[in-house]
Amino acid sequence: MVRTLDDFDAANAAVGVRVDINSPIAADGSLADDTRLRAHVDTLGELAARDARVVVLAHQGRPGGDDFTTLAAHAARLDDLLDAPVDYLDATFGSTARDAVDALEPGRVLVLENTRFYSEEVMSFPPEVAAETHLVAGLSPALDAYVNDAFAAAHRSQPSLVGFPAVVPGYAGRVMERELDALGDIGSTPTPRVYVLGGAKVDDSIDVASSVLDSGLADTVLTCGVVGNTFLHASGVELGAESTNVVKDRAGEALTRAERLLEEYGDRIRVPVDVAVERDGERVEIPVEDLPTTEPAMDVGSETVGVYGDLLADTGTAILNGPAGVFEMDVFAVGTRELYRAAQAAEYTVVGGGDTASALRQLGLSGFDHVSTGGGAALTLLTGESLPAVEALS
Numbered sequence: 600m601v602r603t604l605d606d607f608d609a610a611n612a613a614v615g616v617r618v619d620i621n622s623p624i625a626a627d628g629s630l631a632d633d634t635r636l637r638a639h640v641d642t643l644g645e646l647a648a649r650d651a652r653v654v655v656l657a658h659q660g661r662p663g664g665d666d667f668t669t670l671a672a673h674a675a676r677l678d679d680l681l682d683a684p685v686d687y688l689d690a691t692f693g694s695t696a697r698d699a700v701d702a703l704e705p706g707r708v709l710v711l712e713n714t715r716f717y718s719e720e721v722m723s724f725p726p727e728v729a730a731e732t733h734l735v736a737g738l739s740p741a742l743d744a745y746v747n748d749a750f751a752a753a754h755r756s757q758p759s760l761v762g763f764p765a766v767v768p769g770y771a772g773r774v775m776e777r778e779l780d781a782l783g784d785i786g787s788t789p790t791p792r793v794y795v796l797g798g799a800k801v802d803d804s805i806d807v808a809s810s811v812l813d814s815g816l817a818d819t820v821l822t823c824g825v826v827g828n829t830f831l832h833a834s835g836v837e838l839g840a841e842s843t844n845v846v847k848d849r850a851g852e853a854l855t856r857a858e859r860l861l862e863e864y865g866d867r868i869r870v871p872v873d874v875a876v877e878r879d880g881e882r883v884e885i886p887v888e889d890l891p892t893t894e895p896a897m898d899v900g901s902e903t904v905g906v907y908g909d910l911l912a913d914t915g916t917a918i919l920n921g922p923a924g925v926f927e928m929d930v931f932a933v934g935t936r937e938l939y940r941a942a943q944a945a946e947y948t949v950v951g952g953g954d955t956a957s958a959l960r961q962l963g964l965s966g967f968d969h970v971s972t973g974g975g976a977a978l979t980l981l982t983g984e985s986l987p988a989v990e991a992l993s
């Protein structure tokens with residue numbers, strides 16, 4: 600059983616709050632999207648209003664990536680979003696951080712530096728070992744409690760996610776609570792259950808497809824995006840060199856697993872019946888039987904949306920992850936817009952993924968029963984597995 604903020608005596612407590620504000624970063628270093636920051640306003644605002652001394656812990660990007668930056672811009676944005684004053688400190692643990700936490704006044708928020716600036720935080724540990732890392736051991740003496748609101752990172756077993764609750768009382772924040780309520784019991788949602796798997800994390804999507812087909816959680820899996828192209832390729836369709844290269848690059852070893860899945864569950868896995876390419880600046884749709892083509896397949900076509908839409912209309916639960924095409928280009932946003940719109944006909948709809956959430960916002964689509972802040976974490980739960988960071992709170 601996970602304790603929540605309802606069980607927490609917040610007044611004057613120094614509380615470390617792990618959030619997931621990992622966001623797209625623009626070329627000039629500014630935040631390109633603040634959706635994930637907005638999601639945590641409830642938890643951070645509530646704690647500040649209840650006179651806690653709020654210490655924010657978060658990561659941004661991965662070492663070596665263009666989006667691996669400090670949290671200064673995130674702190675400034677949180678200061679705009681929250682009623683409480685927000686400061687930023689360019690340290691995460693050690694005496695500088697502990698002194699700043701000790702000096703923090705009730706009702707104020709302090710954002711510490713990107714946890715992944717420290718090598719321990721990109722490694723996985725069991726909770727009791729994570730508790731002994733420099734990061735956790737070097738900050739926890741200044742904390743009275745720990746709140747985990749970082750649902751989108753809860754599938755990681757990193758020190759800031761699993762180590763603190765081993766040494767100070769741990770609670771789930773409001774985002775975590777809402778996500779677990781909506782996603783934690785997927786097996787009891789209305790049937791038939793259809794998983795729509797798109798986007799470009801092909802390896803992950805094939806794992807999910809395999810798990811939900813094996814367990815019977817999914818009655819049908821509809822594929823689109825690069826995932827759809829991968830299953831087309833695996834089913835023997837020649838896409839053309841451009842698309843095949845993307846598939847091989849994204850799927851790697853997983854391609855063989857896609858072939859095996861089609862052999863075992865061919866009747867429960869649907870592949871696109873047409874694709875869209877760009878020709879002379881125009882969107883052109885090509886039936887699968889007319890492939891290969893020299894242009895890359897960047898979206899599903901309208902026949903596919905029609906077939907998938909009919910299936911979704913008779914569905915109890917539709918679970919969607921990943922855009923159906925390169926939604927960042929207007930001409931290829933059509934499949935994502937139409938497919939996600941069609942999914943709203945299902946009795947219960949769950950949508951997850953960082954890029955998916957951006958796509959929905961860009962396309963002005965709302966009205967789903969649950970839009971998850973997490974991609975990988977949501978899919979982990981939706982395959983019926985547990986999340987290490989939630990286990991650590993239990």
Ligand SMILES: Nc1ncnc2c1ncn2[C@@H]1O[C@H](COP(=O)(O)OP(=O)(O)O)[C@@H](O)[C@H]1O
Nearest residue numbers: 798799800824825897924925952953954955974
């Ligand atoms: N047919 C396609 N070819 C190339 N990229 C695609 C295609 N369909 C979708 N994508 C890309 O997939 C990316 C999002 O995938 P992913 O990261 O898996 O989604 P999420 O973050 O929602 O889990 C987008 O950048 C989109 O452009």
Ligand SMILES: O=C(OP(=O)(O)O)[C@H](O)COP(=O)(O)O
Nearest residue numbers: 619621751752953973974975976
């Ligand atoms: O963006 C995240 O995950 P997501 O892309 O699966 O939604 C989380 O912040 C976790 O980041 P990570 O995948 O670098 O551990």
